[in-house]
Amino acid sequence: MRTKHFENPFPATTYLGPGYFCDREEESSRLISNIQNGISTTLIALRRIGKTGLIHHVFTQLPREWKGIYVDILETENLNQFLNLLASAIIQAMPEKSSPGKQFWNLLRSLRPLISYDALTGAPTASFEISPKETEHNIYAILQFLEQQENKIVVAIDEFQQIASYPEKNTDAWLRTRIQQLKNVVFVFSGSQQHIMSDLFSSPQRPFFRSTQIMKLDKLNREVYCQFIVSMFNKYKKNVSNEIAGQMIDWANIHTFYVQLLCNRVFATTTREVTMASWKQQAHQLLREQEPVFFIMRNMLTRPQWQLLKAIAQEGIVLQPTGKTFLNRYHLGTSATVLRSLKTLLSYELIIKEFDANGASFYCVNDVFLQRWAELSH
Numbered sequence: 001m002r003t004k005h006f007e008n009p010f011p012a013t014t015y016l017g018p019g020y021f022c023d024r025e026e027e028s029s030r031l032i033s034n035i036q037n038g039i040s041t042t043l044i045a046l047r048r049i050g051k052t053g054l055i056h057h058v059f060t061q062l063p064r065e066w067k068g069i070y071v072d073i074l075e076t077e078n079l080n081q082f083l084n085l086l087a088s089a090i091i092q093a094m095p096e097k098s099s100p101g102k103q104f105w106n107l108l109r110s111l112r113p114l115i116s117y118d119a120l121t122g123a124p125t126a127s128f129e130i131s132p133k134e135t136e137h138n139i140y141a142i143l144q145f146l147e148q149q150e151n152k153i154v155v156a157i158d159e160f161q162q163i164a165s166y167p168e169k170n171t172d173a174w175l176r177t178r179i180q181q182l183k184n185v186v187f188v189f190s191g192s193q194q195h196i197m198s199d200l201f202s203s204p205q206r207p208f209f210r211s212t213q214i215m216k217l218d219k220l221n222r223e224v225y226c227q228f229i230v231s232m233f234n235k236y237k238k239n240v241s242n243e244i245a246g247q248m249i250d251w252a253n254i255h256t257f258y259v260q261l262l263c264n265r266v267f268a269t270t271t272r273e274v275t276m277a278s279w280k281q282q283a284h285q286l287l288r289e290q291e292p293v294f295f296i297m298r299n300m301l302t303r304p305q306w307q308l309l310k311a312i313a314q315e316g317i318v319l320q321p322t323g324k325t326f327l328n329r330y331h332l333g334t335s336a337t338v339l340r341s342l343k344t345l346l347s348y349e350l351i352i353k354e355f356d357a358n359g360a361s362f363y364c365v366n367d368v369f370l371q372r373w374a375e376l377s378h
């Protein structure tokens with residue numbers, strides 16, 4: 001297969017193909033091995049690290065007898081919308097002319113959804129207007145259909161934490177029972193770490209993820225990412241030195257989405273050679289564009305909350321936010337005040353709690369651009 005040549009090799013919101021994807025070899029092999037061995041995986045990571053990208057990447061490498069179906073349920077609010085997306089993902093993954101496609105269309109017709117076609121892409125979508133009981137029945141029928149296919153099927157459900165907010169009771173328990181009965185279909189559940197982790201620990205009676213292998217996606221290796229960026233620029237006859245690529249990666253905290261976005265801008269505005277001044281100008285520009293949103297966030301916070309966020313931004317990571325050294329260095333007042341502010345910042349997800357390789361916890365600003373902006377602001 002010829003890889004398509006894109007104008008900018010640094011996507012920040014889509015997956016362009018294996019030629020534009022850096023590393024993740026170990027993670028891909030592990031995921032493929034799980035799939036082949038019938039083990040469902042729960043993929044967790046910080047926001048914007050590359051979960052969705054990894055799923056698409058793995059789908060391009062599935063062994064022949066496997067078929068991948070990808071469903072992003074972020075925008076669903078109930079089980080009925082889940083059914084609509086699942087059915088639509090399957091009709092899009094199985095061409096109507098293929099034999100499983102024909103069978104699926106037959107099944108669908110018997111369930112009587114409304115079929116419409118996306119005005120832009122022409123992709124078919126299904127929607128059902130039915131009672132909750134019928135919804136469960138239809139999901140069950142669709143899962144059974146997948147189970148009976150000759151191909152082995154992997155269904156990736158992205159933003160899975162969303163099902164916890166459906167109004168129907170026990171959706172996850174019901175879905176888990178259904179899913180665990182399947183032998184021919186393997187699942188990848190992917191979602192933001194914060195929500196899935198808290199669900200895991202706060203509700204032991206809902207051990208959805210215990211029946212899957214949990215895989216945490218970390219940041220990319222800095223050196224490998226550096227070489228990747230250098231080689232991408234070279235491919236398009238542009239130049240960036242290893243050192244400058246490293247500076248860009250560090251500015252973006254090796255956080256994939258932010259690195260990609262910065263590289264995308266720098267690539268677009270470079271004709272030949274990236275200089276320290278030129279990448280910094282682009283980084284500055286990116287912060288300027290986000291500024292209106294950051295102003296709103298800052299106004300939303302009390303002074304102690306903002307002072308704490310700014311202090312964490314300046315430190316990068318903070319192990320002990322109530323430690324004396326930290327409190328004194330940034331004049332943050334008492335540890336009780338800081339604890340209160342921290343709680344609010346965590347609940348807004350402006351600050352997140354993370355764990356290093358040794359299991360020690362630390363705090364950092366969730367959004368890298370907000371961190372860079374806050375550390376410079378007054």
Ligand SMILES: Nc1ncnc2c1ncn2[C@@H]1O[C@H](COP(=O)(O)OP(=O)(O)OP(=O)(O)O)[C@@H](O)[C@H]1O
Nearest residue numbers: 011012013014015021022047048049050051052053
């Ligand atoms: N290994 C990689 N090499 C190059 N680009 C990558 C890599 N991983 C992810 N990306 C790109 O970075 C961007 C952000 O990644 P992605 O959307 O996969 O993150 P995510 O963890 O799913 O984010 P979210 O939490 O918002 O769902 C995408 O354009 C994606 O294609």
Ligand SMILES: [Mg+2]
Nearest residue numbers: 051052053158
């Ligand atoms: Mg995603």
